[in-house]
Amino acid sequence: MIRTRFAPSPTGYMHIGNLRTALYEFLIAKSQGGSFILRIEDTDQERFVEGATDVIYKTLEMAKMPHDEGPDVGGDYGPYIQSERKNDYLKYALELVDKGEAYYCFCTKERLDSLKNENGNETIVKYDRHCLSLSKEEIEENLKNNVPYVIRQKIKDGKTTFHDEVYGDITVDNSELEDQILIKSDGYPTYNFANVIDDHLMNITHVVRGAEYLSSTPKYNLLYEAFGWDIPVYVHLPAVMKDKHNKLSKRNGDASFQDLIEKGYLPDAIVNYIALLGWSPSVNQEIFTMDELIKIFDIKGLSKSPAIFDIEKLTWMNGEYIKKMDFDEFFSWVEPELKSAITRTDIDLKKVATYVKTRIGTSKDIANMVSFIDNLPEYSTELYIHKKMKTTEEMSLNNLKEILPVLESIEENNWNNETLYSKMVEKIQSMEIKNGQMLWPVRTALSGEPTSPCGASELAELLGKADTLNRINKGIELLSK
């Protein structure tokens, strides 16, 4: 059975690239009826951030990617938190030392630095294997005296070839590889080492991660071989870019999942969008539910080249999700936005919500769209000129004057969209003008905006009789100047 794992380091932030990796790991497992496991990679004590694991749980939950095993839900194949198993890694490293596949290294930071400098500033140099030639006695002596040490992997000669599901076969000459550190002097394993151990222990069948690990994969294979363990299936993913040259990163303040949620995006839309960033389905379709994704996902659709994160397309997709949303759900989602944008208490917020629902990309679009309700903005009479409606300022002034008594005559208890519309059309017909020639000026007078979430009669209904008459009068006044 397929087992994949999501192995984030808890830095308190889940960026889009991370989430996409998790998504593909989830989909690879679930599309084959496998398990998706969460492992927290906290071997770097310096970068640990309090509460960061909660961000991870929360994000996976919102994104609807439940993990089958993990620190919070347990499972049969721990470890789910690396720092809790510090000593086990050492045990495995020592096993390699015994086998002659790894060795103690007592070199100081200073010596390593000097190695690099000796060779000029441009040349990058590998570790010179100084400690490989230490005698058994020297090692014993150093250990007895508590000289700080690391354990290094001994890279053998030859070439290493590995297969990646996305990139195919890749061969590297082992001379390119360094005797990498397995156990750090603080006793913690390095990421690369802990990864191999844990993936093996957890029976991970598919190792899915960013393409930046492509170049360290040969070292992984050598490690698996040294232990005599099965090599997992590798799936390397191209990066998610912010633009042509830069990856999406938190350092640049690029959008994280949390940021996008705060900006008014829906979790489902975000997940749907990132599924398509670097993967394409076998069918010509873009909107997918998670269940549909699970059904149709195939590693074959993964792309090799980096993809630029396009917030505009995400916004479009978010709009599609909003349109499809159940109204009550939509309303409770945007109610806070509406309430902070509209402080008047006589406004039917549900009506506003229906008008706004088909025309927003994110919930944050609402505020601007409805701000005219609280306060009629200052506007230029040029707004009354509309080419398609064939309106002019003079005509608008005249038509507003004509419609005013009609509106005044409508009783408060008949003040609704249907009545308003039919009364206005009645008047329009008697004047023998086009609908737009009356409705456009009215819409303009009521909103003071070039665009509004609904038309003249809906606006009048929303604003109520008193305010409607008031705004029409203001329009007349403005146009009279």
Next chain:
RNA sequence: GGCCCGUUGGUCAAGAGGUUAAGACACGGCCCUUUCACGGCUGAGACACGAGUUCGAUUCUCGUACGGGUCACCA
């Protein structure tokens, strides 16, 4: 710099030796219409370059250019 990887419209991308080189976002136009939006129709816009293989290359090979990754006691 060494090594590894990549390159189809502005963006996401399908395709794969012979196609009018899909589709989506964004953009332009038209229709619908009570503005905008929605919806419908439509337009413009791409195979990085050079050799080779082939009857035929966007597709295969090799170079070049450009881009990315990596070369940590970070993950």
